[in-house]
Structures are given as structure tokens and as C-alpha cells.
Amino acid sequence: xxxxxxxxxxxxxxxxxxxxxxxxxxxxxxxxxxxxxxxxxxxxxxxxxxxxxxxxxxxxxxxxxxxxxxxxxxxxxxxxxxxxxxxxxxxxxxxxxxxxxxxxxxxxxxxxxxxxxxxxxxxxxxxxxxxxxxxxxxxxxxxxxxxxxxxxxxxxxxxxxxxxxxxxxxxxxxxxxxxxxxxxxxxxxxxxxxxxxxxxxxxxxxxxxxxxxxxxxxxxxxxxxxxxxxxxxxxxxxxxxxxxxxxxxxxxxxxxxxxxxxxxxxxxxxxxxxxxxxxxxxxxxxxxxxxxxxxx
Ligand SMILES: [Fe+2]
Numbered sequence: 062x063x064x065x066x067x068x069x070x071x072x073x074x075x076x077x078x079x080x081x082x083x084x085x086x087x088x089x090x091x092x093x094x095x096x097x098x099x100x101x102x103x104x105x106x107x108x109x110x111x112x113x114x115x116x117x118x119x120x121x122x123x124x125x126x127x128x129x130x131x132x133x134x135x136x137x138x139x140x141x142x143x144x145x146x147x148x149x150x151x152x153x154x155x156x157x158x159x160x161x162x163x164x165x166x167x168x169x170x171x172x173x174x175x176x177x178x179x180x181x182x183x184x185x186x187x188x189x190x191x192x193x194x195x196x197x198x199x200x201x202x203x204x205x206x207x208x209x210x211x212x213x214x215x216x217x218x219x220x221x222x223x224x225x226x227x228x229x230x231x232x233x234x235x236x237x238x239x240x241x242x243x244x245x246x247x248x249x250x251x252x253x254x255x256x257x258x259x260x261x262x263x264x265x266x267x268x269x270x271x272x273x274x275x276x277x278x279x280x281x282x283x284x285x286x287x288x289x290x291x292x293x294x295x296x297x298x299x300x301x302x303x304x305x306x307x308x309x310x311x312x313x314x315x316x317x318x319x320x321x322x323x324x325x326x327x328x329x330x331x332x333x334x335x336x337x338x339x340x341x342x343x344x345x346x347x348x349x350x351x352x353x354x355x356x357x
Contacts, residue, residue, distance in 0.1 A: 062114055062157065066100040069125070092125055115182050118160040154197040158189045159229055167237040171332040173321045184316050185228040188297075191221030223297035227277060230310050234345075236338035243339035247308070247346040254289040261291075262334065265311070268293050269330050275314035280342075281305035282349040287356060306349040309342045 070093065099117055102109060109117075161167075161181055166174035195218035202208050242248060242258050255261035261280075268291050269278035277294040283305045294301045311333060318329035 062118060063100055063103050066096050066103070070096055070100075092121075095121055095124070115158075115160065119164065122160045122162070123164070153200050154193040156189050156192050156196075156225060158186045159232070161232050163237060168235060168336050171336050172235075172318075176316075176318065176320050179320075180312075180316055181228075181232070184314075185225070188221045188224030188228065191217055192225050195221060219298045220296060223294070223301070227279075227294075227297055227307070227310050228312070230307055230345075231312050233341050234309055234338050235333075235336045236341070237336065239338040240335040241339065243343055245343055246350070247339070247343045250289055250346065261289075265291050265309075266327075266330050266334075269311050269313050270327050272313050275316075276300075277313060278311040279307050280309035281307050282346060284349070284352040284354045285357060304354075306345070306352065308345050308349065309337070 099121060102117075103114070158181075161177065165177045165181075168177065195214045198214045199211070199218065202211060202214070243251065248258065251258055251261045255264060265278055265280060272278065272293050273295055275296060276299075277297065279292045279294060279301070281290050281292055281302065283290055283302075285304055289308065290302070290305065292300065292302055292305075311330065313326055313330070318326065322329040
């Protein structure tokens with residue numbers, strides 16, 4: 062989390078002049094101050110409760126987002142640019158749990174606050190930790206030249222890595238103001254690939270409902286076939302296809318719905334459509350279009 066604060070402060074610093082032109086600099090400085098304070102609290106002697114840490118991180122993230130929105134700042138373009146400029150590489154074993162892009166209760170009544178809290182703070186966090194551990198262990202194996210446990214750590218890296226990346230997408234492709242249908246190029250492509258939005262929705266719902274055990278339904282773009290496809294993943298990584306780009310992902314592990322829906326997975330899926338953030342799915346689809354591979 063300290064690294065997360067560090068990255069945000071570094072990006073604000075790197076783009077200081079540009080941000081000042083379009084933003085209210087007083088508020089921007091206040092926000093920077095809050096991030097620094099939070100960082101100090103994290104490093105302080107009194108340990109903060111884990112719930113409290115994520116509560117505060119989410120609050121800061123939302124304030125930053127709200128600030129940019131109020132100042133008519135095109136967040137997605139600028140964020141992309143900021144990320145490119147920082148040219149950030151995740152160090153080995155240095156993955157972090159991203160804060161939710163909304164409050165824990167933002168998706169109610171469709172997904173309870175309690176589910177979101179456990180799902181994000183406990184389950185997603187454990188995937189991040191598992192991935193970091195696997196990467197570190199494999200680094201050790203390389204330096205000691207002892208690969209006796211390589212099969213185990215490769216499996217751990219695949220399971221936890223897929224879990225971390227899928228959850229990171231999952232939080233962003235839901236929104237309290239979501240639901241309805243996509244528009245633009247993504248809608249056109251859905252019509253082309255599946256016949257109609259209704260056919261796509263039925264196919265995706267059935268794929269999600271029929272995942273055996275914990276897993277996912279995933280809408281992917283295939284730069285090779287140049288079509289959208291619907292895949293299932295058992296656990297996080299099994300049954301997935303390489304060489305494709307996930308656009309929309311639906312978590313159907315019991316931890317995603319059981320507290321609220323018990324064994325009624327279908328009811329959870331039907332309600333989930335009401336919070337799909339199609340704007341983010343469209344952004345992911347448009348970005349994926351930049352990848353052009355030889356059709357084979
Ligand atoms: Fe999950």
C-alpha cells in the first residue's frame with residue numbers, strides 16, 4: 062500500500078505542470094498532502110487495522126477521481142499517458158492490491174457490502190500475496206539453481222496471477238451506474254460475433270451459470286481470429302485461451318455471491334447485468350483493437 066501511495070505521488074509529481082494547468086492547484090496540493098499523511102500513518106508505530114487501511118485508501122482514491130472529474134479532466138486518456146510516462150515495471154514479488162474504484166456498498170442491492178469487503182480485502186489480497194510469494198520463490202530457484210519445487214511454484218504463479226489479474230478487471234467492469242447495453246464499436250462487434258446483444262447475453266449467462274465449481278465467464282477479443290469469443294475458466298486459469306484479450310469478466314466463485322444469493326448463482330448473474338460498466342468494457346475493447354496479429 063505504501064508503494065501504491067508512492068506511485069500516485071510520483072505520477073502527480075511527474076505531471077505537475079500539466080495537472081496544474083487544468084486543475085485547481087490548491088485542492089491538488091491538499092490531496093497530495095493527504096496521500097503523504099496516509100503514507101506516514103502506514104509507516105507509523107501504531108499498526109492500523111487492515112479494514113481501516115483499505116477504507117482509507119479507497120476514500121483517497123475516490124477523492125482523487127472526484128477531483129479530476131470536477132475539473133473536467135479526461136481521466137482515462139490522462140491516466141494512460143501518466144502510466145506510459147512513468148514506464149512502471151512491477152518488480153518481482155511487488156504486485157499490489159488495487160483499491161476498489163467505488164465504495165464497498167456502491168453495488169447494493171445487487172452485491173452486498175459484506176461480499177465486496179471479503180471478496181476484495183481477503184480473497185483478492187490472498188491472490189496478490191500468493192503471486193508475490195511464487196515470483197520470489199522462483200527468483201530464489203534461479204539464483205540457487207535448485208528447481209526441485211518449480212512445478213509447484215509455476216502452478217501457484219498461474220493460479221494466483223490469473224486470480225489477481227481477473228479480479229483487477231472485474232472491479233472495473235462493474236459500476237453503480239452500470240447496466241443496459243454497450244454502444245459504439247463494441248456493440249457492433251458483439252452483433253457481428255454473436256448475432257445480437259440478446260444472443261450474446263444469453264450465451265454469456267449460460268457459460269457463467271454452467272462453470273463447474275469456482276470460476277469465471279470471460280468475454281475476450283482474439284486479435285488472431287479478429288472476433289469476440291466467450292470462454293469459461295475453471296478456478297482462475299483452467300480452460301482459458303492464450304493469445305486473447307479479456308474484455309468482460311464475471312466471477313462465479315461462491316465467494317462472489319454465496320453470502321447473499323446462497324446457491325442461486327443464476328439470480329446473481331441476472332442481477333450482475335444491471336451493474337456492468339459498459340463504458341469500461343468499450344475502453345478495453347478499443348484498446349485491444351490496437352493489437353493486430355496476422356490472422357491464422
Ligand atoms: Fe473472486
